[in-house]
Amino acid sequence: xxxxxxxxxxxxxxxxxxxxxxxxxxxxxxxxxxxxxxxxxxxxxxxxxxxxxxxxxxxxxxxxxxxxxxxxxxxxxxxxxxxxxxxxxx
Numbered sequence: 001x002x003x004x005x006x007x008x009x010x011x012x013x014x015x016x017x018x019x020x021x022x023x024x025x026x027x028x029x030x031x032x033x034x035x036x037x038x039x040x041x042x043x044x045x046x047x048x049x050x051x052x053x054x055x056x057x058x059x060x061x062x063x064x065x066x067x068x069x070x071x072x073x074x075x076x077x078x079x080x081x082x083x084x085x086x087x088x089x090x
Contacts, residue, residue, distance in 0.1 A: 009039045016068035
């Protein structure tokens with residue numbers, strides 16, 4: 001019998017892949033992540049295009065939610081430039 005251990009960060013990623021939009025509070029409450037910004041940063045460093053969008057609630061308050069998206073051409077170009085600056089050739 002094999003067991004797979006799924007980290008809290010991986011669980012956040014699975015929710016984002018399923019199309020969920022999550023606030024930092026939701027990430028902490030649902031997945032036990034003490035530092036949601038660090039978890040999101042870890043996923044971004046793994047290459048996932050995670051965006052933080054602001055939305056107004058029905059009461060007019062601003063809610064910030066993370067979502068998984070597609071990188072813009074500018075983001076891809078910036079990443080390639082950074083790699084080339086480090087000597088990586090394509």
